[in-house]
Amino acid sequence: xxxxxxxxxxxxERRRDIRSRWLLSTPALxxxxxxxxxxxxxxxxxxxxxxxxxxxxxxxxxTEGWVSVFLQRDIFDDxxxxxxxxxxxxxxxxxxxxxxxxxxxxVGFPTAYFIATRSERTRELWLFLITxxxxxxxxxxxxAMLVVIRxxxxxxxxxxxxxxxDQPLQMLFTxxxxxxxxxxxxxxxxxxxxxxxxxxxxxxLIEAGYDxxxxxxxxxxxxxxxxxxxxxxxxxxxxxxxxxxAYVTPSILGGGKxxxxxxxxxxxxxxxxxWPLGSALSIALMLIVMxxxxxxxxxxxxxxxxxx
Amino acid sequence: xxxxxxxxxxxxxxxxxxxxxxxxxxPIAVLVVFxxxxxxxxxxxxxxxxxxxxxxxxxxxxxxxSLRSLQIxxxxxxxxxxxxxxxxxxxxxxxxxxxxxxxxxxxxQPLMIPEIVxxxxxxxxxxxxxxxxxxxxxxxxxxxxxxxxxxFAYLPIRARLESMDLTLERAAADxxxxxxxxxxxxxxxxxxxxxxxxxxxxxxxxxxxxxITNFVKSGGQDTLPTYMLGQMRRAITPxxxxxxxxxxxxSIAIVTVFFFVNRKRA
Numbered sequence: 001x002x003x004x005x006x007x008x009x010x011x012x013e014r015r016r017d018i019r020s021r022w023l024l025s026t027p028a029l030x031x032x033x034x035x036x037x038x039x040x041x042x043x044x045x046x047x048x049x050x051x052x053x054x055x056x057x058x059x060x061x062x063t064e065g066w067v068s069v070f071l072q073r074d075i076f077d078d079x080x081x082x083x084x085x086x087x088x089x090x091x092x093x094x095x096x097x098x099x100x101x102x103x104x105x106x107v108g109f110p111t112a113y114f115i116a117t118r119s120e121r122t123r124e125l126w127l128f129l130i131t132x133x134x135x136x137x138x139x140x141x142x143x144a145m146l147v148v149i150r151x152x153x154x155x156x157x158x159x160x161x162x163x164x165x166d167q168p169l170q171m172l173f174t175x176x177x178x179x180x181x182x183x184x185x186x187x188x189x190x191x192x193x194x195x196x197x198x199x200x201x202x203x204x205l206i207e208a209g210y211d212x213x214x215x216x217x218x219x220x221x222x223x224x225x226x227x228x229x230x231x232x233x234x235x236x237x238x239x240x241x242x243x244x245x246a247y248v249t250p251s252i253l254g255g256g257k258x259x260x261x262x263x264x265x266x267x268x269x270x271x272x273x274x275w276p277l278g279s280a281l282s283i284a285l286m287l288i289v290m291x292x293x294x295x296x297x298x299x300x301x302x303x304x305x306x307x308x
Numbered sequence: 309x310x311x312x313x314x315x316x317x318x319x320x321x322x323x324x325x326x327x328x329x330x331x332x333x334x335p336i337a338v339l340v341v342f343x344x345x346x347x348x349x350x351x352x353x354x355x356x357x358x359x360x361x362x363x364x365x366x367x368x369x370x371x372x373x374s375l376r377s378l379q380i381x382x383x384x385x386x387x388x389x390x391x392x393x394x395x396x397x398x399x400x401x402x403x404x405x406x407x408x409x410x411x412x413x414x415x416x417q418p419l420m421i422p423e424i425v426x427x428x429x430x431x432x433x434x435x436x437x438x439x440x441x442x443x444x445x446x447x448x449x450x451x452x453x454x455x456x457x458x459x460f461a462y463l464p465i466r467a468r469l470e471s472m473d474l475t476l477e478r479a480a481a482d483x484x485x486x487x488x489x490x491x492x493x494x495x496x497x498x499x500x501x502x503x504x505x506x507x508x509x510x511x512x513x514x515x516x517x518x519x520i521t522n523f524v525k526s527g528g529q530d531t532l533p534t535y536m537l538g539q540m541r542r543a544i545t546p547x548x549x550x551x552x553x554x555x556x557x558x559s560i561a562i563v564t565v566f567f568f569v570n571r572k573r574a
Contacts (some may be wrong), residue, residue: 018406036421135563139320216318
């Protein structure tokens with residue numbers, strides 16, 4: 001009997017502990033529910049309503065918002081055609097985000113490797129140098145990029161002064177400018193997870209590779225890259241997701257013409273006055289991100305290389 | 309003559325890394341240098357002057373926006389840090405219990421959603437509430453900032469807690485300390501660096517936010533970043549550089565403190 005009492009006492013203690021743990025986490029959960037996750041369901045609802053005349057919505061059900069994500073209705077004969085403008089923007093967003101991911105990976109990999117192979121003391125300093133831009137305002141970094149690449153900017157001024165060109169190169173307000181800006185802004189997001197996995201690299205394995213007459217390139221492709229693959233995948237996802245939803249960088253460096261999904265969404269809540277379409281676009285963007293995340297989770301699950 | 313063979317070496321990696329660091333800092337350096345330009349060009353040097361800093365200091369809109377930014381970031385970071393500390397205490401140093409994974413996912417979820425989507429969701433949600441209540445003050449911005457600051461404050465606090473075991477707390481309890489006193493005199497002092505790091509992270513994140521603020525703010529509620537965004541779409545003068553330079557200095561100061569607080573762990 002006494003044993004059962006003791007057991008139920010432990011059980012009661014554990015229940016009380018769990019209850020107090022729920023109580024403790026309530027404020028954080030409520031804040032996030034109220035001002036981050038909950039409102040997403042309203043977006044879903046709004047995507048099935050009718051646009052109001054001056055923005056906002058009318059409370060009548062309509063699938064027009066979703067239809068016009070990919071199709072456009074002819075105002076005269078009501079026929080549907082592919083919405084080229086939207087498709088162009090979706091394509092540009094995905095293309096630029098993938099390119100940003102690839103470029104940051106290519107330049108971020110050697111950078112992270114460089115940091116990871118420094119001595120214990122200087123490593124901290126290099127890491128600090130990567131972290132500073134990461135925590136400085138994205139807007140300021142975009143402004144810095146703008147100042148350098150615009151027609152009267154540093155690059156053009158230099159090129160003209162050295163007589164390499166007569167007319168300034170139009171770099172600003174192009175897709176290339178958006179790409180450069182996003183690479184510049186998101187590079188630390190690639191370097192940090194890469195570094196985290198390289199820091200744990202077991203250099204005895206590399207030594208073993210050289211003992212077996214591998215060339216440095218072969219060591220890189222057959223030993224280092226497979227071992228740091230989790231970091232490469234994590235960095236790619238960390239760069240790809242914010243690139244896809246980027247709003248500030250394309251709106252400043254791309255000008256009014258080279259829109260990305262983020263700008264298209266904003267347009268619907270501003271001059272476009274089509275909140276249901278804006279809502280549908282937002283949900284669509286979120287779905288693409290979810291797909292990318294799912295792919296990541298599956299990959300991270302299967303590529304947990306076992307060694308040791 | 310032959311250099312000792314270094315197994316860590318990969319040809320060209322150091323060069324690329326140097327170029328990356330150079331490219332990372334060059335634009336920022338140019339931006340800061342031209343804040344001190346006497347003329348109004350952003351690329352032709354016309355002599356040293358503090359003229360643009362004075363201009364920025366005399367600009368009512370800039371001061372106004374800066375104070376609003378600090379006010380929002382201060383309140384949001386404090387509230388977010390308290391909520392995150394409580395949540396971290398509730399989700400670490402325990403056997404798995406029902407709902408634990410859910411809490412992790414829920415608290416970190418805002419990090420997975422594109423900012424523009426959250427911004428749109430809050431615009432819709434808050435514009436409804438504005439119509440119902442007629443209130444259009446700063447509270448909307450503060451609440452929105454608090455929400456996206458929670459996961460950032462949570463991360464370092466949780467990391468710190470996970471590196472602490474329960475031995476000292478159990479010892480305190482054995483010596484008849486009340487749960488509150490145990491928390492106050494044992495847990496809190498040990499956890500303090502984590503809380504401080506979480507607070508600073510939240511503060512910087514709030515201070516830097518552009519997208520969500522831009523969608524949620526009512527008329528006349530510009531923060532420094534949204535003010536700058538508005539100006540950037542018009543002509544850019546070195547006044548923007550001056551504002552950026554000061555902003556940068558503040559961020560770097562906070563990050564430096566954060567870096568050292570975090571490094572001295574255990």
